[in-house]
Amino acid sequence: METQTNDTRLRLLEAAALVFARHGYAASTVRMICAQAKVNGAAINYHFGSKDELYHEVLRHVRRRAYDTYPTTHGLTAVAPPHEKLRAFINSFLLRIFDEERNPGFGTLMIREMVEPTSALDMLVEEGICSLFSELVGIVRSIMGNNVEQELVYAASRSAISQCVFFLCSRSVISRLSPQQTFGPGDIELLTEQITAFTLCALNGLAKVNRVRP
Amino acid sequence: METQTNDTRLRLLEAAALVFARHGYAASTVRMICAQAKVNGAAINYHFGSKDELYHEVLRHVRRRAYDTYPTTHGLTAVAPPHEKLRAFINSFLLRIFDEERNPGFGTLMIREMVEPTSALDMLVEEGICSLFSELVGIVRSIMGNNVEQELVYAASRSAISQCVFFLCSRSVISRLSPQQTFGPGDIELLTEQITAFTLCALNGLAKVNRVRP
């Protein structure tokens, strides 16, 4: 039945997201996923054709949900001041990747895919990362002003986003160095403030010394 | 014979570093590694006992070589000015993780271990990352001065190091967005300048704003 099918498909997607996130693609077995989803062992090949195609569908699934849950605009209108936009961008980025409640597996799957890219990464870059970075570049440009070179804006944007990604890929090290860090809601707020402050100081300082003579 | 033994062991370590870096632990097979090292399929178990212990030895091996090749002091004396120390720290960090010629596999193995930690991560944190971070904190403190809170120094240090790590875990995405980026020697120099400038501006700005009243 249609309903049953969709239900099985969805349960498999959810289960696979968690299993792939926890163990990685290679170390995840279809048995683990099927057991987690409480479906038959042949269901994956039946519904998705192969483990590989399931993985692709999982990435599409979690990506779509992540951006639905935390849009990049973060409730701001286009006329909001740049520094508020920067803060909103950083905050929504951190929420997307750390809210395991609403986006289970998303952050981990993304960082795994970046570290060990598959053909799915192209899709992710094209459908999300690319426009996300463009948006950030626009915000940074509006903060630094029009008198700095584009290359500098790019570099600064990378430095800005790097501070967010860092907490994703260094999570294991950070939790070893500072065990009290849990990346819960309160932590996200604090991190947002710290990263925003650091970035704003850097952007303003760079803009001052690198202003191109008109 | 000692020489022969060490030769096989070493060839296995080198081959395993490349294979583990390229495919990850789970997707790497002992057959692949032995083929790459051109040794018998039972050699790994003979010399290391198991695939798992080989992996641990590989991490120890590449870590030691990385720090021997690019020490954190980077040729500077203790009396060098702080901003030069920061530049040296960033530069040596980038060189360590991107010089595939001299440190083959190191960067990729590190980021893999961070994203998918095994028991080997404890060793890495204790024997290297911990003191490395402390060193950076010292440099950042000397730049920001003694009138800022320790928590701010930590946050700023994380923001500084994050810009270096970023290029490790986002390599695949960056090369898709800017294909001309190859992380060769010239790129490393440029990245060093950009990250150092961004960080120095941020530290100086933060220090000014957050100075604690004496």
Place this chain on the structure above:
Amino acid sequence: METQTNDTRLRLLEAAALVFARHGYAASTVRMICAQAKVNGAAINYHFGSKDELYHEVLRHVRRRAYDTYPTTHGLTAVAPPHEKLRAFINSFLLRIFDEERNPGFGTLMIREMVEPTSALDMLVEEGICSLFSELVGIVRSIMGNNVEQELVYAASRSAISQCVFFLCSRSVISRLSPQQTFGPGDIELLTEQITAFTLCALNGLAKVNRVRP
């Protein structure tokens, strides 16, 4: 399908019984068994989980079949004279362990398990050997009468059963000393008579000498 499943399972059990009987547990390989059963090499792990669990199931299987084929009562009623019961006991015992046609592998598997016990022996002792010996003790007691000590009855029962077991574990030696001995149906009849006669003479003689004064 039920039929198909049971068919593969059963073919594996039959094949494994023969292979384990011929080569012993350690020297038997799953490949040999699967080849003999003409099933895929992964079938054992699918149906039984492991070589070890297959072995346990094989012992259960052949034991059950052996006692179904040749019950200890051997068609006698409870009121049969003791010496006939003894004869029946010995005859059915020998048939069970030597009828390779109907109980393939049973005798050899039993003696192997006794010589090199695994955890399966506990099962065999509890589910079969124990009650079998008790039954024999009852017969011996009824022959020797109530005026002999229980310890003597036990010893005599052991001596009785030992003559049957002997042909199991000394088969290879006997066939070297008397090659005409094939343990076929005719031999079984003869052996039954010889063992019964020897035992009856011993029991009667012992009973006479060891009668406890009332």
Place this chain on the structure above:
Amino acid sequence: METQTNDTRLRLLEAAALVFARHGYAASTVRMICAQAKVNGAAINYHFGSKDELYHEVLRHVRRRAYDTYPTTHGLTAVAPPHEKLRAFINSFLLRIFDEERNPGFGTLMIREMVEPTSALDMLVEEGICSLFSELVGIVRSIMGNNVEQELVYAASRSAISQCVFFLCSRSVISRLSPQQTFGPGDIELLTEQITAFTLCALNGLAKVNRVRP
């Protein structure tokens, strides 16, 4: 050196006897044996050529020692009365196979070889078992007298020896049924008496009823 060689050879033989006895041929590894003997892992192939030849040498070694330690004459002269000879035969037989102190591994190795015969069994039959059985036949004949058929003497001899062998191959079952049985020196004496008594009664009874008319 000669001495060292013989020492290594002997240590290997002793160690192998224990290991083969405990685990059987297939489940014993050359590593286990070499570790037990505290010699190099290649020593077996060096001194014996292969695991298989080592096994043969072990059997020869323990067999020779067993018969040196407990000769079949058991200190009796040729003129001793037949029933004393029978008792001595049974006693020395039991001692040979159960005195782990002086004949470590012998009994277990013998029963293993009988249950799972290799080419070594031919040697054992030719060099020992054959003459041993002949000797027993002689004793039984002298007890039963000359008026019984030879076939009956053979059968009775088998029944006699079977009671000794039984304790070897049923050790594991017996220790499960009667845990207090340890087959120590005291037990051997008791067993000797029980088996001798049972056998003498049987022989005398059989001789009486089966006497051939002259």
Place this chain on the structure above:
DNA sequence: TATGAATGAGGGTTCATTCAT
């Protein structure tokens, strides 16, 4: 649509043995 059974390829590991020293 969905499933339990079955498959062939390949996994890491262990084995007895051989080789060079």
Place this chain on the structure above:
DNA sequence: CATGAATGAACCCTCATTCAT
């Protein structure tokens, strides 16, 4: 005489996948 290193075959087992129903 003796050994540590190295080998190729085979071990049991697990995998993603396919088949028959």
